[in-house]
Amino acid sequence: ETLRLLTWGGYAPDDVIAMFEAETGHTVEVTTSNNEEMIAKLRATNGGGFDLAQPSQDRIASAQEEFGIYKPIDMSRVDAAQFIPSMLSATATNTTFDGEIFGLPHVWGTSGLVVNTAEASQVVDYTDLCDASVAGDVSYRLKRPTLIGFAYAMGLDPFAAYSDLDAYQGILDQVEETLVACKANVKTYWSGGDEIKNLLRSGEVVAAMAWDTGGWQLNADNADITFVAPASGALGWIDTFVLPSRGRADDAAYDWINFVMRPDIAAMITNTAGNFTAAVDGDAGVNADLKARYQASFDQAAIDNIKWYPPVPAGLEAMEGATLDRISAAN
Amino acid sequence: MIPTVPQSSALKWTYRAYVTLFFIYLALPLTVVCAFAFNNSVFPSLPWEGFTMKWFFGTEAPFIGVFHERSIVRAIGTSAFVAVWVAGLAVAVGTCNAFLFVRHDFRGKGLLYILMLLPLIIPGVILGISILVFASSVANTLEDATGLWFDGLRPGLILVILGQFSFITTFATLVISARLQKFDLSLEEAALNLGATKWGAVRQVTLPFLLPAIIGAGVVAVLMSFENFNTTLMLVGSDAPLTIIMFDKLKHGSTPVLNAVSLLLIVASAALGLLSLLFQKSK
Amino acid sequence: MAETADLECRDLTKDFDDFRAVDHVNFDVPQGSFFSILGPSGCGKTTLLRMIAGFQFPTSGDLLIKGNSMIGVGPNKRPVSMVFQHLALFPMMNIGRNIGFGLRQRGVATSDIKTRVGRVLERVGLPGIEDRHIDQLSGGQKQRVAIARCMVLEPDVLLLDEPLGALDLKLREHMKIELKTLQAEFNTTFVYITHDQSEALVMSDNIAVMNEGRFDQIGTAKELYYEPANAFVAGFVGDANRFEGKVTAQNGQIVSLITDGGVELHGQVATQGPAIGQRAQIFVRPEAIQLSKDPTQDADSPNASVRVVDSVLFNGANSMVILRDPQSGETIQVTLPQTGVFLGLTKGEAVFTSWNPTQARCFADEGR
Amino acid sequence: MAETADLECRDLTKDFDDFRAVDHVNFDVPQGSFFSILGPSGCGKTTLLRMIAGFQFPTSGDLLIKGNSMIGVGPNKRPVSMVFQHLALFPMMNIGRNIGFGLRQRGVATSDIKTRVGRVLERVGLPGIEDRHIDQLSGGQKQRVAIARCMVLEPDVLLLDEPLGALDLKLREHMKIELKTLQAEFNTTFVYITHDQSEALVMSDNIAVMNEGRFDQIGTAKELYYEPANAFVAGFVGDANRFEGKVTAQNGQIVSLITDGGVELHGQVATQGPAIGQRAQIFVRPEAIQLSKDPTQDADSPNASVRVVDSVLFNGANSMVILRDPQSGETIQVTLPQTGVFLGLTKGEAVFTSWNPTQARCFADEGR
Amino acid sequence: MVSDKSKLGFYLLLMPLLLWLVTLIILPHIGLFFVSISEKVGVREYETGFGNYAVFFNEPLYWRTFARTAFMSIFTTVLTLLLGFPIAYYIAKLTRGRAKTTLFLMCLIPFWVSELVRTFGWMILLRETGVLSSFLQYTGVIDGPVEFLYNDGAIMVGLVYTSILFMIVPLVTTLDSLDDSLIEAGYDLGGSGWSILREIVIPHAMPGIVSGCIVVFMLSLGNYLTPILLGGKDSLWFTGLIYTQFITRFNWELGSAFGFLLLGLSSTIVFLGLKLSRQSLSGTMGR
Numbered sequence A: 001e002t003l004r005l006l007t008w009g010g011y012a013p014d015d016v017i018a019m020f021e022a023e024t025g026h027t028v029e030v031t032t033s034n035n036e037e038m039i040a041k042l043r044a045t046n047g048g049g050f051d052l053a054q055p056s057q058d059r060i061a062s063a064q065e066e067f068g069i070y071k072p073i074d075m076s077r078v079d080a081a082q083f084i085p086s087m088l089s090a091t092a093t094n095t096t097f098d099g100e101i102f103g104l105p106h107v108w109g110t111s112g113l114v115v116n117t118a119e120a121s122q123v124v125d126y127t128d129l130c131d132a133s134v135a136g137d138v139s140y141r142l143k144r145p146t147l148i149g150f151a152y153a154m155g156l157d158p159f160a161a162y163s164d165l166d167a168y169q170g171i172l173d174q175v176e177e178t179l180v181a182c183k184a185n186v187k188t189y190w191s192g193g194d195e196i197k198n199l200l201r202s203g204e205v206v207a208a209m210a211w212d213t214g215g216w217q218l219n220a221d222n223a224d225i226t227f228v229a230p231a232s233g234a235l236g237w238i239d240t241f242v243l244p245s246r247g248r249a250d251d252a253a254y255d256w257i258n259f260v261m262r263p264d265i266a267a268m269i270t271n272t273a274g275n276f277t278a279a280v281d282g283d284a285g286v287n288a289d290l291k292a293r294y295q296a297s298f299d300q301a302a303i304d305n306i307k308w309y310p311p312v313p314a315g316l317e318a319m320e321g322a323t324l325d326r327i328s329a330a331n
Numbered sequence B: 001m002i003p004t005v006p007q008s009s010a011l012k013w014t015y016r017a018y019v020t021l022f023f024i025y026l027a028l029p030l031t032v033v034c035a036f037a038f039n040n041s042v043f044p045s046l047p048w049e050g051f052t053m054k055w056f057f058g059t060e061a062p063f064i065g066v067f068h069e070r071s072i073v074r075a076i077g078t079s080a081f082v083a084v085w086v087a088g089l090a091v092a093v094g095t096c097n098a099f100l101f102v103r104h105d106f107r108g109k110g111l112l113y114i115l116m117l118l119p120l121i122i123p124g125v126i127l128g129i130s131i132l133v134f135a136s137s138v139a140n141t142l143e144d145a146t147g148l149w150f151d152g153l154r155p156g157l158i159l160v161i162l163g164q165f166s167f168i169t170t171f172a173t174l175v176i177s178a179r180l181q182k183f184d185l186s187l188e189e190a191a192l193n194l195g196a197t198k199w200g201a202v203r204q205v206t207l208p209f210l211l212p213a214i215i216g217a218g219v220v221a222v223l224m225s226f227e228n229f230n231t232t233l234m235l236v237g238s239d240a241p242l243t244i245i246m247f248d249k250l251k252h253g254s255t256p257v258l259n260a261v262s263l264l265l266i267v268a269s270a271a272l273g274l275l276s277l278l279f280q281k282s283k
Numbered sequence C, D: 001m002a003e004t005a006d007l008e009c010r011d012l013t014k015d016f017d018d019f020r021a022v023d024h025v026n027f028d029v030p031q032g033s034f035f036s037i038l039g040p041s042g043c044g045k046t047t048l049l050r051m052i053a054g055f056q057f058p059t060s061g062d063l064l065i066k067g068n069s070m071i072g073v074g075p076n077k078r079p080v081s082m083v084f085q086h087l088a089l090f091p092m093m094n095i096g097r098n099i100g101f102g103l104r105q106r107g108v109a110t111s112d113i114k115t116r117v118g119r120v121l122e123r124v125g126l127p128g129i130e131d132r133h134i135d136q137l138s139g140g141q142k143q144r145v146a147i148a149r150c151m152v153l154e155p156d157v158l159l160l161d162e163p164l165g166a167l168d169l170k171l172r173e174h175m176k177i178e179l180k181t182l183q184a185e186f187n188t189t190f191v192y193i194t195h196d197q198s199e200a201l202v203m204s205d206n207i208a209v210m211n212e213g214r215f216d217q218i219g220t221a222k223e224l225y226y227e228p229a230n231a232f233v234a235g236f237v238g239d240a241n242r243f244e245g246k247v248t249a250q251n252g253q254i255v256s257l258i259t260d261g262g263v264e265l266h267g268q269v270a271t272q273g274p275a276i277g278q279r280a281q282i283f284v285r286p287e288a289i290q291l292s293k294d295p296t297q298d299a300d301s302p303n304a305s306v307r308v309v310d311s312v313l314f315n316g317a318n319s320m321v322i323l324r325d326p327q328s329g330e331t332i333q334v335t336l337p338q339t340g341v342f343l344g345l346t347k348g349e350a351v352f353t354s355w356n357p358t359q360a361r362c363f364a365d366e367g368r
Numbered sequence E: 001m002v003s004d005k006s007k008l009g010f011y012l013l014l015m016p017l018l019l020w021l022v023t024l025i026i027l028p029h030i031g032l033f034f035v036s037i038s039e040k041v042g043v044r045e046y047e048t049g050f051g052n053y054a055v056f057f058n059e060p061l062y063w064r065t066f067a068r069t070a071f072m073s074i075f076t077t078v079l080t081l082l083l084g085f086p087i088a089y090y091i092a093k094l095t096r097g098r099a100k101t102t103l104f105l106m107c108l109i110p111f112w113v114s115e116l117v118r119t120f121g122w123m124i125l126l127r128e129t130g131v132l133s134s135f136l137q138y139t140g141v142i143d144g145p146v147e148f149l150y151n152d153g154a155i156m157v158g159l160v161y162t163s164i165l166f167m168i169v170p171l172v173t174t175l176d177s178l179d180d181s182l183i184e185a186g187y188d189l190g191g192s193g194w195s196i197l198r199e200i201v202i203p204h205a206m207p208g209i210v211s212g213c214i215v216v217f218m219l220s221l222g223n224y225l226t227p228i229l230l231g232g233k234d235s236l237w238f239t240g241l242i243y244t245q246f247i248t249r250f251n252w253e254l255g256s257a258f259g260f261l262l263l264g265l266s267s268t269i270v271f272l273g274l275k276l277s278r279q280s281l282s283g284t285m286g287r
């Protein structure tokens, strides 16, 4: 069978694919994407075209409610013992819709700050990116994590407001004001993981809101650059496995899930993607440098301070979208 | 301002300088794209880290060369598949259209001709979304009615091919019509007069005459298909053509692999273009 | 014309929408003869020829080749071949394949085609050029290849639509003679259309003069030239001085006419003469007018008068003089004798002209 | 030519890369005259004319208009106007704006332009057509508009590059006479180039015969026709029968020559005669040959012989007969008398020909 | 022109054309229109209405982007015409034979590769650590790295680059068909370079100018990659909004309405352009 995998960059390294193909006889076709595009694609194909997708756990239930693009996970075909139980159950809770579970955890990590400490050690929270001292040399995405991160840094609690759309709109308005004012500071809004790494590496950007993994990877080349957990807390995400409603290769999909959750494979993925997985003992084979960098970025207080994304209620994204559009149009 | 009319040499040299600058402007981006395909660095930018061929033939991360990068090799295959279909369909329909518009007079011809030109002034995005929306609603209706799946009407290669075909056909029609217009109808009559059947005359005389235009239109169609982005992006499913893959890679940060692919593309399309020109010359 | 003619047209008519391009045309072309259709541009020549070839369908009338009606027979089934105005040689084939085209359509064996193509090329005087491309031929050579392409099929009738029109002057002169020679050589019936009277006169056994879709006269070159059937033919075939006026008297075959400028002229009536008092035209060929510097000579000729030289158009053997009637201001053209005697005429000089009334033709005005 | 000529060329030469298109050409054109340059295709006529207009730069030599050198003067600054071969009327303007173009460039007031355009259109016989588009004109009318567009600027010299080439036969005949009339009417110097000898002969005051970049002869039409300076002029201007052979004797101005077919002929030598034993050519005009059915007449003429009719080319006043020498097989063309006496000749009939040696020209072969 | 018998052939030729136009152009646009007038009122609930269009007019961001896109596209078109005309004229009128073919081919070569590659090249050139900035620092023109990317200027450079071929080709074709003797006649009658350009060359080239302008305008208006990749944070382009609605907002209804508005805009401007220049669509594009 051919497994058509819709995933993030780095989650399906070529050597893993080669091993999987050799072992199972399936072939794998990878399409890399991000949350919005994954949902958009599946919406356009009405849940067809792909056999396995990996959106973040907070975006699954609402998409399922709106478009019905996933099919429930058949837990009997999953080797549940390979998953860290707490993550498995947390994901299950967040991805339940109409009593059925739609997601399994795979990779987790955080968004925070990646800073060139030699140039911008003063940046310790998201709002510091708007400081005049780094004008023109910062970058972040124009996506919902940025709105949320800035809200926390501004002392607000957006996740708490998820259930109260008016309150949430109030938060969004404040964040919008901040980000519009901050726009002049921004070199460019990045959109891909490698892009922000290039910007930081070349020195064109000295501080950014970005994924932890990018900071650690850069740290290997340039000790000045590293991931910094923001004072107001990093944002924690879990990317999952979901089955598109009209996937044709369920067998291959479950095979893939069970394969990549093996500790040795999980470690290989962590080594390329840079993030840890939900696999039991998945960190055993991870190279020591990465662990060290993880520990340098996250002390226990920082870990406790991670803000994990709760599921996004339907309708919220439309409000966020309008805010993002207005920020993008401002000048 | 023609060679036979004398001009001041200052004017002449200013003009030439401008033309030279212009061609430098044209060549510059392509030149740097090609040059950085050989930079021994993971980033397609300065500083120059030395010459390498790794971005073509490398097998070890991070220096995976084009020929070993699965997604790119597969995307090239997909693009070629799409291009062949698009070119074939566009040329076939374009040839029919050319005969229709050049050889026949009928009511509504003017209107149909304008409709035929319309894809030239519809932005590619809109072609893409309109076909996407229309195909989806047809699929939804059919699926609701029959309970069967109509995957062909969902984003995927078929829609990509149809989407590109929908506007490339206009170009093919124009190119082939232009040549058919130059065809001296008395050649076909001469063939009839010499005993050929109607179809025999078209096959032995008209089609060979059109061949350069047909090949030219085919090459243009292949090139347009290979580079199309706007329409394709809306219609692509799991099999992504090269431009979409490259765009993804570019968005997610680029390595000189992209330069290497681009270099190959430049060489291949230049060769294809030149070949078709040579062919048209030799005719 | 005892046996059936190669080509017969019976009341052939072609209407385009509201316009009659060919109007009840009747003629026979006997086997082996060179038949020309001569007429001004737009008179319907091409339409007629295309009906014979089968590219256009007659509105009414019949068309027979070797006695068989061709109505309903497709152009690829008729035993006629056509040399197109711009020759229509196939640019995508070499000479050999061009000439072999028709044979291939008939399914003739390849080796047979080869010999027959070689033979016909020899007959048109271009042996061994099978492999050349048509771009490598001169205009006259292309002409011969086009004829060879038709003749290799041994058609009953060869149709030619102004094939010399695209050639330059000197080559055209040469090809006139050559075409006639080729026709004699192949002994095939040629139907040739042209608007150039000298082509028709030089080459043809018989000529039909066509005007506005009708045939005004069919005859040999000399008949048309010396015995035109009506004013159109008289004016179209060969040069002629034309005078318009009113008939004042008739004396046997000779009528007298007073031109609008007030000069009295005399000419011979054609078939049906104009009544006295009716308007008529007299045509006199420039070479039929005698010039003299001596008033006494020809003084008793009925058309003698004195005229003034307007200009001398020196053109070697074809030199002319334009003379003005001092009284009416009318001008006439007179061919100068080839001996060159009158070349010394200068503008303003008076000369005496006269012509024999039997060499002038008078036609009644058709109602207009 | 007491006063300065309107146009003078002094050793004018033009080289293209390795090829000399115009080779030391010298001539003067007096005010108000019609000067033609006649030569075969590719001989350099257009190149010469374009140097006069300012679109080509002479390699060497000088070019004066009304006594002023034009070297270094731009085409838009020269007092010459040009009628282009395909007329070059501006399709994006109506007739009025076409003709007014040059005046607008000079900054003439709009109302003034209007009257001057109206006046010149009247002079060329097309009053009131200012608002028409050029597509709405016939070929001859376009011709006249093109001339009007130049003449409204009152140029010193009008250059015309084969302006009749694109017209059809009958219209060309007509325009020949009309052009000459317009030239007389405007009294402007015309420099006219053509490869059609009859155009040049009929219209010009003086003709230069051009061959391979050089002027072979300059003279009036009659001089060229009756006293050609060399073999090229004799062959190019007017029709001629040409015989090649070896000189056997010379008697005063008359030389004897044995053709390659073995026939003895006599002709008058031009300027410098060929030596005995040298190869030479004799040219005899078709109208200079006398025909007779009676062997005794002209029997003592040095060029008398008996020949056989090959074909009679009937063409009205311009009919010809092609005769074959039974012995050598050589053919000659003979113009039939306009009286029509020999029209009855039939193929195979024997006739007697002769010509006066003073009417034949003999030229030594140039080394080849 | 064709015999009366070929009715069957005529319908056989007509069919592919109709199939193509109806199923891929006409029906999809009708469908798009119907989607654009369905408003989303809740999860999987839609009503017919012009609400999506109202959203456009009530949100300054959308129509400002719309206007900006239109304006910049027109500006690109004018700029492309001004830059391309001398080049086209040079190729058509001032070169002959081999040089002409070579120059013409050189114009084409960049366009045998995808827009993506071309834009990628500009990114490498213009970025802060890119070739241009390094070159200028090396030559001492500037003394620190300068960012040339991510501004409207970069977008213009990219758009002009991407579309100039489509201006030059029709211009070369029409200028080629201008008989040199018309220009010579202009000079011969005393014209200057400028008056000949105005009175003869430009009127003759009008169909080519209009066709080039239409294509360039459409290409700019419908462009997506160039503004996104070269424009950075200020890259707002109307096609971007359409993509966003379809791809990141899953809001096909609003996206369709935007699509229709863009179509309306492009048709209107093309129509006005044709009217102003007194040309016809078939006369300019259909050659």
Ligand SMILES: Nc1ncnc2c1ncn2[C@@H]1O[C@H](COP(=O)(O)OP(=O)(O)OP(=O)(O)O)[C@@H](O)[C@H]1O
Pocket: C016, C017, C019, C021, C039, C040, C041, C042, C043, C044, C045, C046, C047, C048, C195
């Ligand atoms: N398909 C057609 N429909 C309508 N009218 C036509 C058609 N073909 C020819 N005609 C008209 O019929 C007339 C005769 O045309 P035809 O081509 O036979 O003339 P022709 O004698 O060959 O002229 P030429 O010497 O210019 O070739 C013309 O007035 C022409 O306009």
Ligand SMILES: Nc1ncnc2c1ncn2[C@@H]1O[C@H](COP(=O)(O)OP(=O)(O)OP(=O)(O)O)[C@@H](O)[C@H]1O
Pocket: D016, D017, D019, D021, D039, D040, D041, D042, D043, D044, D045, D046, D047, D048, D195
């Ligand atoms: N620009 C040029 N470069 C090189 N050779 C040229 C050029 N223009 C003309 N020639 C050559 O110069 C010769 C004379 O050309 P020109 O056009 O003056 O001839 P022409 O007498 O006007 O001929 P035609 O009667 O055919 O118009 C020709 O052999 C031609 O090939």
Ligand SMILES: NCCCCNCCCN
Pocket: A008, A009, A010, A035, A056, A145, A193, A211, A213, A237, A239, A273
């Ligand atoms: N808001 C969810 C972010 C999910 C990020 N996944 C990142 C993968 C990076 N390689």
Ligand SMILES: [Mg+2]
Pocket: C045, C046, C047
């Ligand atoms: Mg005709």
Ligand SMILES: [Mg+2]
Pocket: D045, D046, D047
């Ligand atoms: Mg010339």
